[in-house]
Amino acid sequence: MNDFFSIIHQDKNTLARLGELRFINFDPELVIHTPMFMPVGTRGSVKAIWQDQLEEIGYRLILGNTYHLYLRPGESIKEIGGLKKFMSWKGAILTDSGGFQVYSLSKICKFRDDGVVFSSYWDGSKHLFTPKSVIDFQFLLDSDILMVLDDCPPANSDAKRIQESLKRTHHWAKISREYFEEKKYLENTPYKKIFGIIQGGIFEEYRLESIEYIQNLNFDGIAVGGLSVGEEKNDFNRIVEWIGPKLQKDKIHYLMGVGKISDLLLAIRNGFDIFDCVLPTRNARHGNAFTNYGKINLKNSRYKLDHNAIDPDCNCRVCKRYTRAYIRHLIHNQELLGYELLTYHNLYFYYDFFKKVQQSIKENTFIQLYNHYIQFSW
Amino acid sequence: MNDFFSIIHQDKNTLARLGELRFINFDPELVIHTPMFMPVGTRGSVKAIWQDQLEEIGYRLILGNTYHLYLRPGESIKEIGGLKKFMSWKGAILTDSGGFQVYSLSKICKFRDDGVVFSSYWDGSKHLFTPKSVIDFQFLLDSDILMVLDDCPPANSDAKRIQESLKRTHHWAKISREYFEEKKYLENTPYKKIFGIIQGGIFEEYRLESIEYIQNLNFDGIAVGGLSVGEEKNDFNRIVEWIGPKLQKDKIHYLMGVGKISDLLLAIRNGFDIFDCVLPTRNARHGNAFTNYGKINLKNSRYKLDHNAIDPDCNCRVCKRYTRAYIRHLIHNQELLGYELLTYHNLYFYYDFFKKVQQSIKENTFIQLYNHYIQFSW
Numbered sequence: 027m028n029d030f031f032s033i034i035h036q037d038k039n040t041l042a043r044l045g046e047l048r049f050i051n052f053d054p055e056l057v058i059h060t061p062m063f064m065p066v067g068t069r070g071s072v073k074a075i076w077q078d079q080l081e082e083i084g085y086r087l088i089l090g091n092t093y094h095l096y097l098r099p100g101e102s103i104k105e106i107g108g109l110k111k112f113m114s115w116k117g118a119i120l121t122d123s124g125g126f127q128v129y130s131l132s133k134i135c136k137f138r139d140d141g142v143v144f145s146s147y148w149d150g151s152k153h154l155f156t157p158k159s160v161i162d163f164q165f166l167l168d169s170d171i172l173m174v175l176d177d178c179p180p181a182n183s184d185a186k187r188i189q190e191s192l193k194r195t196h197h198w199a200k201i202s203r204e205y206f207e208e209k210k211y212l213e214n215t216p217y218k219k220i221f222g223i224i225q226g227g228i229f230e231e232y233r234l235e236s237i238e239y240i241q242n243l244n245f246d247g248i249a250v251g252g253l254s255v256g257e258e259k260n261d262f263n264r265i266v267e268w269i270g271p272k273l274q275k276d277k278i279h280y281l282m283g284v285g286k287i288s289d290l291l292l293a294i295r296n297g298f299d300i301f302d303c304v305l306p307t308r309n310a311r312h313g314n315a316f317t318n319y320g321k322i323n324l325k326n327s328r329y330k331l332d333h334n335a336i337d338p339d340c341n342c343r344v345c346k347r348y349t350r351a352y353i354r355h356l357i358h359n360q361e362l363l364g365y366e367l368l369t370y371h372n373l374y375f376y377y378d379f380f381k382k383v384q385q386s387i388k389e390n391t392f393i394q395l396y397n398h399y400i401q402f403s404w
Numbered sequence: 405m406n407d408f409f410s411i412i413h414q415d416k417n418t419l420a421r422l423g424e425l426r427f428i429n430f431d432p433e434l435v436i437h438t439p440m441f442m443p444v445g446t447r448g449s450v451k452a453i454w455q456d457q458l459e460e461i462g463y464r465l466i467l468g469n470t471y472h473l474y475l476r477p478g479e480s481i482k483e484i485g486g487l488k489k490f491m492s493w494k495g496a497i498l499t500d501s502g503g504f505q506v507y508s509l510s511k512i513c514k515f516r517d518d519g520v521v522f523s524s525y526w527d528g529s530k531h532l533f534t535p536k537s538v539i540d541f542q543f544l545l546d547s548d549i550l551m552v553l554d555d556c557p558p559a560n561s562d563a564k565r566i567q568e569s570l571k572r573t574h575h576w577a578k579i580s581r582e583y584f585e586e587k588k589y590l591e592n593t594p595y596k597k598i599f600g601i602i603q604g605g606i607f608e609e610y611r612l613e614s615i616e617y618i619q620n621l622n623f624d625g626i627a628v629g630g631l632s633v634g635e636e637k638n639d640f641n642r643i644v645e646w647i648g649p650k651l652q653k654d655k656i657h658y659l660m661g662v663g664k665i666s667d668l669l670l671a672i673r674n675g676f677d678i679f680d681c682v683l684p685t686r687n688a689r690h691g692n693a694f695t696n697y698g699k700i701n702l703k704n705s706r707y708k709l710d711h712n713a714i715d716p717d718c719n720c721r722v723c724k725r726y727t728r729a730y731i732r733h734l735i736h737n738q739e740l741l742g743y744e745l746l747t748y749h750n751l752y753f754y755y756d757f758f759k760k761v762q763q764s765i766k767e768n769t770f771i772q773l774y775n776h777y778i779q780f781s782w
Contacts, residue, residue: 069737070734070739071739072741073739073740073741074740074741076744078721078725098733098736098737099708099733106730112727347456348492349484349490355447356448359476361448361449362452362740362743363452366452366744
């Protein structure tokens with residue numbers, strides 16, 4: 027029995043499933059239908075879009091980055107009442123543990139058995155994240171779903187480095203699981219959830235070891251990390267297809283940092299439920315727009331006189347009002363409105379895409395949707 | 405008889421007046437109540453705000469810059485159907501002539517009797533604006549109110565330079581007036597309007613000469629240029645107070661490029677009706693917010709834990725939802741949302757301020773409103 031996540035329908039042809047994620051600490055209770063995408067609100071803001079607009083599109087669950095928020099605004103966020111209150115976000119938040127950013131953004135980053143020492147990307151100052159300290163900080167953020175600290179090795183890591191990272195990741199996962207339970211009761215927040223993270227690089231044997239270890243700790247959800255970190259497309263596909271069927275069916279499956287439409291299709295097909303990625307928002311700031319026929323770059327001069335909407339089949343505010351020619355002009359001239367319009371459209375596209383995915387699972391036609399979208403260039 | 409601009413009420417204590425500006429080429433007819441502020445949409449976008457949001461606030465008349473639009477996107481805007489269609493703006497537009505930007509933005513700028521030669525601020529390429537060419541371009545933009553080309557000399561110009569600029573400005577005004585009438589009938593757009601521009605620096609005698617010359621040409625509206633270009637505060641006040649009473653009462657009075665609240669108060673008091681300025685939008689991008697108690701800079705560390713709205717008396721979307729602490733964090737971290745929220749709030753503040761001005765004129769209490777707002781720091 028699991029009142030947090032329940033499967034509403036299992037697709038007849040693939041591992042794709044329709045689920046419901048329930049947050050009982052909201053009034054009325056907040057229900058998120060899965061599969062679903064979480065926009066990334068790195069520093070307390072999903073870049074270039076208003077919270078009002080995220081709500082208008084339909085998003086109710088976004089991701090916040092512990093690494094960024096720990097450095098700025100830091101602990102003062104507690105005095106404001108946590109991240110949701112700080113940014114006036116009425117939905118739920120999942121916060122990562124900072125483990126990935128520490129290694130991807132910091133000049134100095136040293137993994138030790140007790141934690142990871144890193145330098146701030148703002149001012150070079152030294153900091154230490156431990157399994158417990160990142161849980162403390164996520165409590166301070168008043169996160170609804172917390173992530174454990176993990177050691178996410180680079181894509182080109184050899185077996186030895188993977189083994190080492192796995193040992194550490196598992197040791198930390200155990201500490202985190204216990205510490206979280208303690209803290210949850212001390213803080214009287216029994217509704218908070220914590221997800222474990224499976225690592226293991228592109229090696230099946232290590233992934234299997236990690237799946238077994240992490241699933242044994244009985245987390246509220248199971249995340250898979252260390253993918254989309256620079257590995258070959260074939261390796262990504264192989265590992266996703268290999269892991270998917272081995273995850274406990276009754277737990278929610280979160281594939282971290284993955285956002286390419288073709289990757290999402292494969293992951294959904296293999297039973298993954300939630301995803302986060304900066305792709306739709308970062309792409310927007312580079313002039314890339316998502317359409318139901320693939321990704322287009324509006325900087326291209328072919329759109330100079332194009333009177334059409336970004337995607338004539340899209341019902342978003344941007345597509346109902348603005349043309350490709352206009353948005354191209356804005357992006358070309360670094361006008362902030364260009365980034366705003368494309369960010370809105372891209373996040374609308376992702377939400378709409380996931381709604382279509384949900385509908386197709388319900389009707390057991392996900393495989394047709396998969397075959398349709400997989401043919402375009404993403 | 406003037407169906408374009410009519411005065412609804414004259415304040416009993418000052419020259420301030422309540423007016424109506426009518427655009428019969430809109431369906432239904434578009435009516436703008438004055439005094440009113442026009443946000444500046446330099447390159448086809450009022451920076452950092454959606455057209456939808458400008459409408460939501462209440463704006464129906466914005467300004468477009470000929471100089472910027474001529475350079476980018478240039479003539480291709482004709483193929484799109486003009487500026488309003490290009491940017492999907494449902495209200496009216498006033499376009500300037502480019503005369504001011506040519507001298508303020510171009511490295512090379514040479515005023516000749518037939519026009520002004522300048523270099524593009526994008527690529528250094530050479531261009532010529534003549535009184536007729538800028539009217540042609542404003543027709544191409546499908547502007548509702550066109551401005552004549554003028555020679556706007558720097559604030560520190562001596563009497564000789566002012567005399568020279570005046571001769572040129574007046575000569576061009578005459579050519580423009582005639583050419584506009586011709587073109588208006590050729591293009592079958594009898595509803596289009598053109599405003600003349602009074603120059604003369606900070607010298608009463610030249611201003612008087614210019615008022616007489618320009619008013620004789622019977623433009624649809626009278627603009628005053630060459631103020632707020634770097635002159636002393638005392639000179640600005642002296643000239644505004646001196647010119648105001650001398651303008652034809654039945655014409656609309658446009659004070660160009662002025663947007664400081666204290667300057668607006670003085671100008672409204674002296675019978676000016678419409679204004680444009682980048683101040684509320686540019687200030688937003690520097691962390692400055694307008695409140696009913698003066699301007700505040702949210703970068704200041706005193707706002708770090710401030711749970712209040714920017715202006716607790718403001719009813720805008722931003723003030724109803726977001727705190728000073730949050731917006732400070734966004735601006736501090738160069739998050740685009742910070743610029744977006746402050747731009748919205750500042751433009752809401754200006755619109756609301758002008759609505760209060762209108763109401764006070766209606767009730768003959770403008771002088772009280774003047775005395776209230778003039779005491780704060782702007």
